[in-house]
Amino acid sequence: MTTTGRGLQVRGLTVRYGRGADAVTPLRDLDLDVPAGQFLCVLGPSGQGKSTLLRCLAGLLRPAAGSVLAHGVPVTGPGADRGMVFQQDAIPGWLRVADNIALGPRGRGLPESEWRERVSYFTRAVGLDGRERAWPRELSGGMRRRVAIAAVFANDPEFLLMDEPFGSLDHLTRAGLHETVLRLWRETEKTVVFVTHDVDEAIALGDRIVVVAGGGVRADVEVPFHRPRGDELRMDGEANALRSALLDALAPGTPQRPGTPQESSTSQRPASGASA
Numbered sequence: 344m345t346t347t348g349r350g351l352q353v354r355g356l357t358v359r360y361g362r363g364a365d366a367v368t369p370l371r372d373l374d375l376d377v378p379a380g381q382f383l384c385v386l387g388p389s390g391q392g393k394s395t396l397l398r399c400l401a402g403l404l405r406p407a408a409g410s411v412l413a414h415g416v417p418v419t420g421p422g423a424d425r426g427m428v429f430q431q432d433a434i435p436g437w438l439r440v441a442d443n444i445a446l447g448p449r450g451r452g453l454p455e456s457e458w459r460e461r462v463s464y465f466t467r468a469v470g471l472d473g474r475e476r477a478w479p480r481e482l483s484g485g486m487r488r489r490v491a492i493a494a495v496f497a498n499d500p501e502f503l504l505m506d507e508p509f510g511s512l513d514h515l516t517r518a519g520l521h522e523t524v525l526r527l528w529r530e531t532e533k534t535v536v537f538v539t540h541d542v543d544e545a546i547a548l549g550d551r552i553v554v555v556a557g558g559g560v561r562a563d564v565e566v567p568f569h570r571p572r573g574d575e576l577r578m579d580g581e582a583n584a585l586r587s588a589l590l591d592a593l594a595p596g597t598p599q600r601p602g603t604p605q606e607s608s609t610s611q612r613p614a615s616g617a618s619a
């Protein structure tokens with residue numbers, strides 16, 4: 344894939360929190376290209392700057408040095424072209440499901456017929472039809488995540504920035520949400536940056552996985568498996584090798600790139616098929 348102006352470009356990104364002896368610099372001179380349409384997973388140990396990177400992409404945080412370009416335009420603050428889904432249940436509890444999903448498109452001034460159509464489409468797409476008038480408190484944690492997913496897609500951003508959105512959910516609920524997000528991503532052709540600390544979640548979802556640690560990109564690999572990537576991937580030799588290499592890259596003290604866990608693969612193969 345080419346990166347000429349499309350997608351996200353991060354150049355020399357340095358972020359510092361605090362001053363003097365208390366200063367923390369989670370990101371130092373980080374470079375990253377995310378081609379348009381890619382599903383990128385950002386993996387990393389706790390406290391190594393994954394959320395910090397995402398906040399810079401969202402324009403919520405001003406770096407000490409470096410830049411972020413979105414489709415070639417410098418990011419200087421939040422924008423409608425970038426939608427975020429946070430770790431926490433961030434949907435407004437005082438709005439019913441449909442009003443939550445309508446919030447973005449209505450706020451952008453879309454004609455009523457259009458935003459209503461969007462609400463109806465994305466409510467169905469995440470499996471919440473029939474629950475349009477429910478309050479968030481009446482929903483399960485997984486359903487509230489579905490509202491957040493529908494709301495961000497309904498707002499039609501170019502880039503979806505997701506910060507461990509399914510971290511608190513059980514395996515089956517998570518798998519269902521993975522399927523939903525991947526389907527919507529395919530339909531809408533968005534660019535996704537998905538932060539997780541879970542290697543299996545990254546392998547299940549990503550076209551590509553970068554490991555962020557030690558201030559920069561410690562590893563950068565393409566995931567060579569066709570979707571859907573079901574539980575059978577857990578038994579797959581190539582997937583296990585990728586999993587081990589990523590776990591090694593997550594371990595403290597692993598050197599920065601070069602030395603990616605595995606050569607990038609350009610051809611995809613079925614998740615469940617044995618290697619020829």
Ligand SMILES: Nc1ncnc2c1ncn2[C@@H]1O[C@H](COP(=O)(O)OP(=O)(O)OP(=O)(O)O)[C@@H](O)[C@H]1O
Pocket residue numbers: 360361367369387388389390391392393394395396540
């Ligand atoms: N607002 C802040 N003020 C001061 N330090 C911060 C702030 N936000 C993050 N940090 C520090 O920056 C470092 C990176 O934090 P960040 O949240 O980006 O890590 P992370 O990889 O997303 O972690 P986790 O997986 O635990 O969510 C940590 O040392 C954290 O304590």
